[in-house]
Amino acid sequence: MCLLTRKYLVFIVLAVYWVIPAAADPRYPALAESRDPALQLNLEQTVDGFGLASAARENALSVALVDITEPQRPRVAAVNGDHMMYAASLPKIAILLGAFKHIENGEMALDEKTRDQLTRMIRFSSNRAATTMLNRVGKQYLADLLQSPQYLLYDRDNNGGLWVGKEYGKQPAWKRDPLHNLSHGATAFQVARFYYLLETSQLLSAELTREMKAMLGQPGISHKFVKGLNESRPGSNIFRKSGSWRQWHADSAIVERDGRRYIAVALAQSSQGGKWLEQLIVGLDNLIFDHVQVASL
Numbered sequence: 298m299c300l301l302t303r304k305y306l307v308f309i310v311l312a313v314y315w316v317i318p319a320a321a322d323p324r325y326p327a328l329a330e331s332r333d334p335a336l337q338l339n340l341e342q343t344v345d346g347f348g349l350a351s352a353a354r355e356n357a358l359s360v361a362l363v364d365i366t367e368p369q370r371p372r373v374a375a376v377n378g379d380h381m382m383y384a385a386s387l388p389k390i391a392i393l394l395g396a397f398k399h400i401e402n403g404e405m406a407l408d409e410k411t412r413d414q415l416t417r418m419i420r421f422s423s424n425r426a427a428t429t430m431l432n433r434v435g436k437q438y439l440a441d442l443l444q445s446p447q448y449l450l451y452d453r454d455n456n457g458g459l460w461v462g463k464e465y466g467k468q469p470a471w472k473r474d475p476l477h478n479l480s481h482g483a484t485a486f487q488v489a490r491f492y493y494l495l496e497t498s499q500l501l502s503a504e505l506t507r508e509m510k511a512m513l514g515q516p517g518i519s520h521k522f523v524k525g526l527n528e529s530r531p532g533s534n535i536f537r538k539s540g541s542w543r544q545w546h547a548d549s550a551i552v553e554r555d556g557r558r559y560i561a562v563a564l565a566q567s568s569q570g571g572k573w574l575e576q577l578i579v580g581l582d583n584l585i586f587d588h589v590q591v592a593s594l
Contacts, residue, residue, distance in 0.1 A: 324369055325497045328490050333372035336362065336584065340374040343580040349573060356380050357567055361485035362581050363560040365551075368497050374584075378486035381457040381477050382564045385540030386422045387547040388481045390491060391450065391459045393419060393512065395434035395442055397505050405433070407508065419538055420517040424465035431464055436471050448494070450487050458487030481540075485562040488549045492536075492560045496551060510536055513551070521548040522561065525575040530554065530582050546570030552582065559585045 340362055344353055352358040359377040396415055399405035418426040431439065443451040443459055451458040453476060463470040463480035470480045494500045501509060513536035516523045526533045537550035549562040561581045563574050 322497065322499055325493075325499065326369075326371065328363065328371060328373050328486070328493055331363075331371045331373045333364075333374060336364065336372050336374040339584050339587075340376060340581075343584060344376055344577075347573070347576055347580060349577070352565070352567065352573075353377060356382075357565060358573065359485040359562075359564040360577070360581075361489040361560070361562040362584065363489050363493060364557075364585055365493060365496055365560060366557045366585075368493075368558075371493065373489075375486055375489075378489075379456045379484050381474070381479065381482050381484045382547075382566060383479050383542070383545045384481055384483035384488075384547040384564055385542040385545055386424075386427070386465070386481070387483055387488065387538055387540035387549055387564075388459050388461045389418050389422065389427050389465075389540075390488070390513075390538045390549070391439060391443055391461050392427055392431050392434060393509060394448075394450075394491070394500060395439040396430055397501055397509050398442060399434060401501055401505055412512075416512050419512045420515060422518060422539070428464040428466055431461065436461075440472060448500070450491055452487070455486075456484060457482060458484050459491065483547065483564065485564055488562045489560050492549065492551050492562075496558070496560075510551075513537060521546065521571055521574040522550050522552075522563075522578040525578040526552065526582065529579045533582075541571065544568050544570065546574055548574045548578070550578075555586075557585055 344350055349358055353376050356377055359380045359382060361375040361378045364372040393415060400407050414426045414430055417423040418430055439461055451460050457474055457476045460474040460482040462472045462474055473480055474482050495506060498506045516535055516537045521539050522537060523535055532554055534553040535550050540547040544566055546565045552559055561578055563577055565573050
């Protein structure tokens with residue numbers, strides 16, 4: 298076989314790898330196909346009940362809620378779920394994925410130093426650790442990974458998603474997202490997808506999924522979702538990443554309690570956004586547990 302032919306074969310193999318999506322686990326449906334009309338109506342009523350309907354209409358609030366008590370039968374509801382917003386530190390979960398993808402591929406060791414940096418980046422939202430890990434992962438590598446057919450966590454056909462285009466510091470942006478010019482952005486729906494893929498071991502191997510989820514556990518900052526749940530729903534296990542900068546507030550979590558599990562994501566643009574999220578998580582929690590009460594009647 299001549300060298301030119303070999304080059305064409307390599308090109309074809311790489312093209313197929315990037316163009317054809319990886320086969321999804323047939324046990325789990327796509328979240329976009331798992332909308333629940335009753336949960337959707339209840340979510341909209343909950344947002345309205347907290348006086349946030351006008352914020353939602355003005356795209357100042359985005360929410361996604363996914364009941365994953367039965368992960369093979371998720372129940373999905375969202376308000377402005379595909380609206381992309383500045384998300385501050387929340388997209389550090391993308392850096393976490395990039396690092397673990399390198400680890401899974403044998404390109405990075407999960408040694409004590411790496412584990413410490415990743416844990417500080419997530420639990421305590423260390424900007425220094427996030428910048429260090431972003432550069433270790435590689436900015437272009439991460440951008441490609443988020444847009445890859447395997448994950449599509451940034452989906453140009455559905456208004457974007459998770460994006461990290463800047464170090465967490467004073468440095469200028471490396472590459473803002475292609476659709477909205479955001480340095481650190483997210484949509485509530487794609488963040489919810491991230492957690493669903495994590496929870497069903499579709500992001501990584503089962504072993505690395507456990508490692509990654511452990512870093513999301515034991516939140517080191519008690520505000521927003523964590524504060525609302527700890528005060529009103531004590532005993533919840535929370536696996537979470539939040540973000541705050543000026544008037545932008547974001548939170549995201551897997552919540553486990555009393556045999557039920559759900560994913561909650563909220564993004565807000567308001568000076569009161571942190572308070573909104575602290576209160577809203579209790580309303581979202583009610584929707585998951587009220588469903589159980591209704592179903593048992």
